[in-house]
Amino acid sequence: ELKVLIHPADNLYWRDGERIWYLPRERLADTPTDRIEAKYLVFPHHSSTAKTQFSEIGETEALEALITKSFNFSRFKRRGVELLSKLVRKVRSFRLTYRDIGGAVEAISALFYS
Secondary structure, three states, X not given: OOEEEEOOOOOEEEEOOEEEEEEOHHHOOOOOOOOOOOXXXXXXXXXXXXXXXXXXXXXXXXXXXXXXXXXXXXXXXXXXXXXXXXXXXXXXXXEEEEOOHHHHHHHHHHHHHO
């Protein structure tokens, strides 16, 4: 299990045999109420046999994935579709297939830090 903690120093180190990634403080909002504009949607899929693969997907596929994975979608109905449609038009969307969590974190980190 990967633990993600807030720490201003090292982004990665070992503790008690666990691999831990830290989120650099500059990557976080100043306060919990700050708004952060979404840039990416990432839809992860674990496979015990696949190599880590990161591929960009289109708006339609992203919208379908959001609707499929939304646990309270039926509550919002048409307004929900409008909000999700607006979101997928504003961001880049990706499908991430991964075997181990370390590979997934590296792939996502490359997206944010490139």
